[in-house]
Every structure is written in C-alpha cells, then in structure tokens.
C-alpha cells in the first residue's frame with residue numbers, strides 16, 4: 001500500500017521504494033511528493 005504520490009509523474013510510491021533511494025521518486029527522481037491521506041474520518045462525538 002502506497003502512502004505517497006509523486007508530484008511530477010503522479011505515480012504511487014510506497015515506503016520501501018522511498019527508503020531505497022532516500023525520499024526520491026524511483027521513476028523520475030523528483031523529490032516532491034504528496035502524502036496520501038488514509039481514509040480516516042474524525043469521529044464526531046455525539047454527546
């Protein structure tokens with residue numbers, strides 16, 4: 001499961017791919033990423 005998306009080539013990058021090259025896109029060499037937001041919704045407290 002990937003946590004980041006490359007800002008240049010828009011590919012999914014998982015943590016393993018990023019760690020291998022030290023926060024650099026393995027496809028295009030970009031160092032700009034978007035962090036994917038896991039689909040977590042804040043719980044509303046219904047009180």
Ligand SMILES: [Zn+2]
Nearest residue numbers: 006009025028
């Ligand atoms: Zn890239």
